[in-house]
Amino acid sequence: MSGSQSPCGGGNRRRFLQSAVATGASLAAGSSSRLVADEPKAAPVPYVTLGKTGEKVTKLGMGTSWALSPSFVTAAFAAGVRYVDTSESYENTVAEKVLGEVIEKTKMRKDLYLVSKNAGYRTAKGDSAKQVFEDHLNASLERLRTDYLDCYYIHGITGEQISMLRDPGVKAAFAALKASKKIRFCGLSCHDAMLPEVLEAVAEVGWLDQVMIKYNFREVGKKDRHDELQRAIDKCAKANIGLVAMKTQGGAINFPDKMAALEAKGFKKEVAAIKTVWQDDRMQVVVSEMTTRSDLRENIAASREELTPKEARLLEEHRLKTAHLYCHGCGHLCETAARGVPVATVLRYLRYYEAYGKRGEARALYQALPQISRELLATVDLSKVDAACPYGLPVASLLKTADQRLS
Numbered sequence: 001m002s003g004s005q006s007p008c009g010g011g012n013r014r015r016f017l018q019s020a021v022a023t024g025a026s027l028a029a030g031s032s033s034r035l036v037a038d039e040p041k042a043a044p045v046p047y048v049t050l051g052k053t054g055e056k057v058t059k060l061g062m063g064t065s066w067a068l069s070p071s072f073v074t075a076a077f078a079a080g081v082r083y084v085d086t087s088e089s090y091e092n093t094v095a096e097k098v099l100g101e102v103i104e105k106t107k108m109r110k111d112l113y114l115v116s117k118n119a120g121y122r123t124a125k126g127d128s129a130k131q132v133f134e135d136h137l138n139a140s141l142e143r144l145r146t147d148y149l150d151c152y153y154i155h156g157i158t159g160e161q162i163s164m165l166r167d168p169g170v171k172a173a174f175a176a177l178k179a180s181k182k183i184r185f186c187g188l189s190c191h192d193a194m195l196p197e198v199l200e201a202v203a204e205v206g207w208l209d210q211v212m213i214k215y216n217f218r219e220v221g222k223k224d225r226h227d228e229l230q231r232a233i234d235k236c237a238k239a240n241i242g243l244v245a246m247k248t249q250g251g252a253i254n255f256p257d258k259m260a261a262l263e264a265k266g267f268k269k270e271v272a273a274i275k276t277v278w279q280d281d282r283m284q285v286v287v288s289e290m291t292t293r294s295d296l297r298e299n300i301a302a303s304r305e306e307l308t309p310k311e312a313r314l315l316e317e318h319r320l321k322t323a324h325l326y327c328h329g330c331g332h333l334c335e336t337a338a339r340g341v342p343v344a345t346v347l348r349y350l351r352y353y354e355a356y357g358k359r360g361e362a363r364a365l366y367q368a369l370p371q372i373s374r375e376l377l378a379t380v381d382l383s384k385v386d387a388a389c390p391y392g393l394p395v396a397s398l399l400k401t402a403d404q405r406l407s
């Protein structure tokens, strides 16, 4: 990142990072967390209170849905990131194992706010729910080499599964895990088309402590088509649910052709996008999938800075130029015209494939969709679906592309 975008100053930041990385190397060699405490305090990651958990956590969290390396995790800890988000499903349990290795080696478990997720709950219901959640949790704890999680999530709940949140068996299962002290808090993650309805239910049922949701500059501060989402976030904020944002880039690595002119003006969209989410006072933590030291450096710097008027202006310019290219996940607007094809979900998997380079994961997710969804896609008349998208996406053609790439 060019020094012109940060008031922190390139020289200071370089020294900070050199120090952080050097400390990471020491940690990897097996030193204690004291080394992290000894880091220069000139550039800490700011802390926030996470809703009704009352916990002080770093406002920047580390996402781990990628091929994590122990050295990167160590460097992130050394640089001051203390909120860690993972799941049993990330890299098919490998992310938890890598984290466990580093947590044990650095002896930093107590310094972290550690979240993991249960992705195997689809059939959990009533009295059977307890066993499902407990078995998966025990396996996660073993991989993470710890005896408790700070928070345990229902991973990627969809609108169709909202009834789970009102199932006394599911509520009792989480209460039992809390009572056993294997988890301190409970929550869920969601990026489904019915996110507003899920958030409404979270606020209403009252037993979840925090949620992680897809939220980015295309929605922050926006009314019109995002009214429902904004109202639902308000309800969760009023209920003091901890709010964590993910997928904050809104298509960060899409549309490189649209970015060239803005970058020439000294604009770093990724940094502006993350700062924009923090501008929304209701969002306490941003979980970012940082995969390079440069991402780590830039996001830590961003966590200490306000969005500048220039960044806000250029990001809005980018939003307007790309709104017709980005699927906003509002499937309720187009899925009737698509006769039941889960458009928002399929286009999200296409984004994983094309923009994030997660080809294997995207294919696996697509192929795990109910058979009926994929058959529908191949046979249904999609001639009306383009007209149903208020953003003007070429939906039918994108769905065909998705089917070709992900089948």
Ligand code: SF4
Pocket (backbone or CB within 6 Å): 326, 327, 328, 329, 330, 331, 332, 333, 334, 335, 343, 344, 347, 388, 389, 390, 391, 392, 393, 395
């Ligand atoms: S295709 Fe359009 S209407 Fe459908 S989910 Fe995406 S943005 Fe919303």
